[in-house]
Amino acid sequence: MAFKSSKHVALAAIGMAAALGAAWWFQKPAPPRPPGSAAAPAEAGRSAPVTVTVQAQAARQMTLRDEAQAVGSLRSRQSVMLRPEVSGRVTQLNFHDGQRVRHGQLLVQFDDQLPRAQIRQSQAELSIAQANHHRNQELVAQGFISQRSLEESAANLEVAQARLALAQATARQLQIVAPFDGIAGIRSVSVGDYLKDGADIVNLEDLDAVYVDFRLPERLQGKVRTGQRAQVAFDALPGVRYAAVVQAISPQIDADGRAVAVRGCMDNRRLQLRPGMFARVTVGFSERGDALVIPEEAIVPEAASPYVLKIVAGPQAGSRVARRTPVRLGLRAPGWVQVLDGLQVGDLVVTAGQQRIGKDDTPVQVAPQQDAGAAAPASPAAGNAADTADAAMAAPLPGPDPCQSPLPDPRHAVG
CATH class of the missing domain: 2.40.420.20 (conserved putative lor/sdh protein from methanococcus maripaludis s2 fold)
Known part of the structure; x- marks a missing residue:
């Protein structure tokens, strides 16, 4: 048994000696090579750079x-929901759904028998007051009555005039006229309906020009200017682009999205565009x-x-x-x-x-x-204009651009 253990120890010692010798052989420095001699193939491969x-x-x-892209929505240049100021019964509807109407056109007539009777009464009272005042002027000139009587007749005349104006204003409240040229929507009432004040009747849209409202990052608020041109494309109208002009820039930055609101205007006399449509806007700042x-x-x-x-x-x-x-x-x-x-x-x-x-x-x-x-x-x-590379610009129509035409004076918007 002892003999076998000694044999194993000897074999282990021989193996370790062989391993140490091999390690020394591979690690020893290579002998110097004569000048001009070629390098070994392995060394040449290591030194040559790889292409x-x-x-x-x-x-x-x-x-x-230099441009920016944004998404936005279309709005009518002018839009209103017609509602009555007083309660009453509808007696006339002077328009059809989707009809183009003109400014001042009578659209809805309510029952006005009582106001018309009040107008006739006020007109009669006014005639009497005018006659009395005219007669008193003659009598004062002849010295038959005092100046106070003339002043009282003048006051009575003004009261009669005010009563007539009040009766006429009451009658006008029972008439709904178009505040601007536009296209009527789909009505929600019929002749004979009794409506409360403020009830919806029909919407009226001015579509000759439409606005596109969109937002730009706040870092661009120093670049965008009124009068700049923009190109607008629509998913609902593939292959068509419209030119828009920046008309207004919000003076306030939205704190939630850190963006500035911008409004552009487009000529829509073709009536292809509708309020509420989704738009893709590309605003150009400069070109190099x-x-x-x-x-x-x-x-x-x-x-x-x-x-x-x-x-x-x-x-x-x-x-x-x-x-x-x-x-x-x-x-x-x-x-x-x-x-x-x-x-x-x-x-x-x-x-x-x-x-x-x-x-x-x-x-x-x-x-x-x-x-x-x-x-x-x-x-x-x-x-640069994504989704619009193969789109064609809508050709401008002859005549004045509605975006450049001033809106009606708001003081005379209702006839």
């Missing part, structure tokens, strides 16, 4: 628009025809200092290397970004394969299909 195949595109100049742009996939974000991998000539003839180049960015368009500083027209930047480039001056080989440069797409500005 990375990448895709690249050249920086080019294109037209870029010589913006230097590169594909957005070429940008490598790094905190506040983005950079690109620029392809430059390498140390060997015909070779190329990638070099990290910081850039300052400007406007953006779908798939493109403007470079304000760091590149020039024609500079080649890596668009795919950046993750395989570990350090500057890494040799690169540009994929043949990209080396010559892909066909330049249309101006990035053409794609």
Whole structure:
């Protein structure tokens, strides 16, 4: 038994000695190589840089628009729900549903027999008061009555005139007229209905021009101005865009959404647009025809200092290397970004394969299909208006633009 244990210890000692010898052999320094001798193939492979195949595109100049997109809703330029001021029974409806009506047109007549009788009574009293006052003027001139009698007759005349005006105003309250030119909606009453004051009768909409209300981020409140042009597209009207003019900007920033409310106006004499429609608005602030742009996939974000991998000539003839180049960015368009500083027209930047480039001056080989440069797409500005790239602008109609026409004087809006 003791003999077997000694044998095992000896074998273990021999194995450890062999392992230590092998470790010393592999770790000892290589003997010096004579000058001019060729390196071993393995060492040559480790020292030679690896060429990375990448895709690249050249920086080019294109037209870029500084613009913002938003969603909004349409509103009538003028809209009102007609309601009676006093209670009464409907005796006439002088319009049809959806009919165009004119300013001052009588739309609804209530029962006015009592006010008309009061008007006739007031007119008779006024005639008597006028005759008495005229006669007293003659008598005062002849000295038959005192001046006080003339003053009393004048006061009676004014009272009679006021009673007639009151009767006429009461009768007018029983007539509902159109406050402006527009299109009547669908009525909710019929002849013979007895309505309480304030009951809904019919809505009236001025659709020759419509407003589009939308919101822009507060950072843009210094750029938007009244009179600026905007393009508006609608999901309900695919392939059609309308031109809008910014007419009003809210003086207050919405504290909830940190946005500013903006209102634009559009010519709607074609009557294609309806209040309540969903709209996609693109507001243009400026246009730059010589913006230097590169594909957005070429940008490598790094905190506040983005950079690109620029392809430059390498140390060997015909070779190329990638070099990290910081850039300052400007406007953006779908798939493109403007470079304000760091590149020039024609500079080649890596668009795919950046993750395989570990350090500057890494040799690169540009994929043949990209080396010559892909066909330049249309101006990035053409794609800035999402969902409207293939839409056609609605041609302006002859005649004055209703958005430029002043609204009726509110003091004379009701006839």
